Each structure stands twice: as structure tokens, then as C-alpha cells.
Amino acid sequence: CEARKVALLGAAGGIGQPLSLLLKMNKFVTELALYDIVGVAGVAADLSHCNTPVKVTAHTGPEELAGCLSGADLVVIPAGVPRKPGMTRDDLFNTNAGIVQGLVQAAGKNCPQAVLEIITNPVNSTVPIAAETLKALGVYDPKKLIGVTSLDIVRANTFVAEARGLDMKDVDVPVIGGHAGATILPLLSQTTPPVTFTEAEKKAMTEKIQNAGTVVVEAKAGKGSATLSMAYAAARMAESTLLGLNGEPNIYECAFVQSDVVAGVPFFASKVLLGPHGVAKVVGLGELDAFESAALQDMLPQLKTEIQKGLDFAKKV
Numbered sequence: 508c509e510a511r512k513v514a515l516l517g518a519a520g521g522i523g524q525p526l527s528l529l530l531k532m533n534k535f536v537t538e539l540a541l542y543d544i545v546g547v548a549g550v551a552a553d554l555s556h557c558n559t560p561v562k563v564t565a566h567t568g569p570e571e572l573a574g575c576l577s578g579a580d581l582v583v584i585p586a587g588v589p590r591k592p593g594m595t596r597d598d599l600f601n602t603n604a605g606i607v608q609g610l611v612q613a614a615g616k617n618c619p620q621a622v623l624e625i626i627t628n629p630v631n632s633t634v635p636i637a638a639e640t641l642k643a644l645g646v647y648d649p650k651k652l653i654g655v656t657s658l659d660i661v662r663a664n665t666f667v668a669e670a671r672g673l674d675m676k677d678v679d680v681p682v683i684g685g686h687a688g689a690t691i692l693p694l695l696s697q698t699t700p701p702v703t704f705t706e707a708e709k710k711a712m713t714e715k716i717q718n719a720g721t722v723v724v725e726a727k728a729g730k731g732s733a734t735l736s737m738a739y740a741a742a743r744m745a746e747s748t749l750l751g752l753n754g755e756p757n758i759y760e761c762a763f764v765q766s767d768v769v770a771g772v773p774f775f776a777s778k779v780l781l782g783p784h785g786v787a788k789v790v791g792l793g794e795l796d797a798f799e800s801a802a803l804q805d806m807l808p809q810l811k812t813e814i815q816k817g818l819d820f821a822k823k824v
């Protein structure tokens with residue numbers, strides 16, 4: 508397979524560190540360029556002792572950002588502040604919007620060909636900010652901008668496997684919509700292998716998946732939000748993206764991308780095909796049952812508002 512440089516921005520954080528380790532173990536990565544505003548030298552020194560072929564480089568502070576990004580094939584961004592109890596993902600907006608905008612601007616300038624994966628919340632707003640930022644630079648390619656929602660899929664797979672006593676590795680639940688509260692919609696009717704739920708079970712399972720991030724925030728009691736499971740999910744998304752870039756056919760993941768699957772909603776998470784240039788195709792939603800159709804209609808006002816908030820922020824600045 509070809510040489511692949513991955514840049515990780517926010518590498519010294521709660522998500523960044525375990526994600527660095529998982530990427531250091533990834534067989535498609537040749538160089539792992541770590542960037543943060545603090546603490547990245549230590550993470551890189553530590554990680555560089557693992558005897559895998561991935562070359563690790565450390566980049567600290569804005570003056571070293573260009574070097575981190577130049578030549579990158581994939582840029583993964585978990586930089587920002589995490590949620591505390593009582594906050595929604597949307598509450599993070601003011602701090603994280605500016606961080607994402609600055610980092611995406613640098614990526615647009617230094618590695619316009621790279622696929623960008625945004626983890627920083629609120630993803631429903633930070634992905635539109637990234638799109639506008641790249642547009643302003645004249646380098647926006649919707650195939651190369653991905654909001655990472657894989658943790659919703661990972662959670663749905665885990666919870667459905669547990670509930671039905673199925674093998675964890677066999678279960679696949681598509682999750683569509685966005686990445687906050689009611690905008691997270693697992694399509695339980697499209698689960699593989701097929702499973703059946705009563706209406707009450709469907710509602711309870713859907714809410715469990717939607718609320719899973721908040722359960723972690725509360726359990727961490729002020730120390731942040733999901734980091735290990737988020738890193739695991741992001742590593743899966745990165746691996747699938749690298750497989751696609753390397754020409755592997757039939758790699759599908761759910762992700763939050765520019766989309767026309769729902770009229771009037773410019774960004775939407777659904778199943779996408781990954782290819783040599785990023786997103787090769789946005790797959791439609793398939794058939795929804797009555798519960799899912801109603802939940803989809805119900806979420807749209809929130810999702811549209813959060814997308815618009817991102818677009819407005821980027822246009823204003």
C-alpha cells in the first residue's frame with residue numbers, strides 16, 4: 508500500500524492520546540504527525556518507543572502547524588474543549604468553533620488534497636464551519652470533509668448486541684442524522700443481522716443510544732466526555748478512510764457529510780462509500796419504518812438550526 512501521512516490535531520488530549528496509540532498501530536499509516544498547543548512532545552516521545560513502523564513527529568504551537576500538515580493524506584481533528592455535566596454538545600460552540608476554523612484554515616492552506624475528519628463538537632455545527640472555511644480558501648471538496656459520528660454506530664452495535672445476546676463483531680446498526688441528542692437516529696430496522704423490537708423497546712433503545720454520551724459525561728463527573736470509546740470509533744473511521752484511499756472497494760461507514768438525501772438539509776449523517784478520493788458516494792437512507800420516519804421529521808428543526816449556526820459563524824468571521 509502507498510505511503511500515508513496522518514496529521515492529528517489536538518493529539519495530547521483525552522481523545523488525541525489513545526487515538527495516537529491506535530494510529531501508531533495502524534498498518535496503513537507511515538507517518539503520524541502529532542500537533543497540539545501543549546504537551547505533544549511528551550506524547551510523541553512516549554509513543555515513538557512502540558516498535559511499529561509508523562514514524563511519529565511532534566509539532567507544537569501555531570508556527571509548527573504547517574509542518575505538521577504539509578503532505579498529509581488524512582487530517583483528524585479532536586482539538587477543543589470537552590463537555591462537562593449539564594452542558595450539551597451545542598454549549599461547546601463558542602470555544603470550539605474558533606479552534607476548528609483556525610485548524611481547518613491551516614489544513615486548507617497546507618494540505619488541500621487531504622481528507623479532513625472532524626471530531627470536535629458540536630459536529631453538527633463544526634463540519635459546516637469547516638466547509639465554509641475551505642470554501643473561502645477556494646479548496647472545498649465535499650468528498651474530503653467528514654464529520655466523525657462513528658461513536659454513535661459503535662454504541663448502537665454494542666447495545667443491540669448486548670440486548671439480543673449477539674456476537675459483538677457481527678452486529679451493524681446504521682445511524683443517521685447528526686451527532687447530538689435527538690439528531691442521532693439509529694436505524695434499528697436496518698440492523699444486520701435482522702433483529703425485531705417492540706415499539707417500546709425501539710423507543711428505549713433509540714434513547715439509550717442518543718443519551719450514551721451524556722451518561723459518560725456524568726460518570727466522569729466534570730473530567731470531560733468520552734475519550735477512549737471516541738478514539739476507538741475514530742480509529743475505525745480512519746482505517747476505513749485509509750482503506751478507501753488505498754483503492755479497497757466496498758468500504759462503507761456512516762458519517763456526517765455534505766448531502767442531498769434529505770431536502771433542505773445540507774449536511775447529514777448516512778451511510779457513505781469510501782474511495783480513493785474520500786467519500787465516493789452518499790448512499791440513500793433505505794427504507795425507514797414508521798417510528799424512524801417520525802423521528803427523522805422530529806429531528807430536522809434541531810439539525811437545521813445547528814447547521815445554520817455553523818454556517819453563520821463562518822460567514823461572520
Ligand code: APR
Binds near residue numbers: 545
Ligand atoms: N490547536 C490544537 N490543539 C488544541 C487547540 C488548538 N487551537 N485548542 C485546544 N487544543 C487541544 C488541547 O490542548 C487538548 O490537548 O485539544 C486537546 C483537547 O483535549 P481534551 O481537553 O482532553 O478534550 P477531549 O476529551 O479530547 O475532546 C476534544 O472532541 O469529542 C469532542 O466534544 C469533544 O469537542 C471535544 C473534543
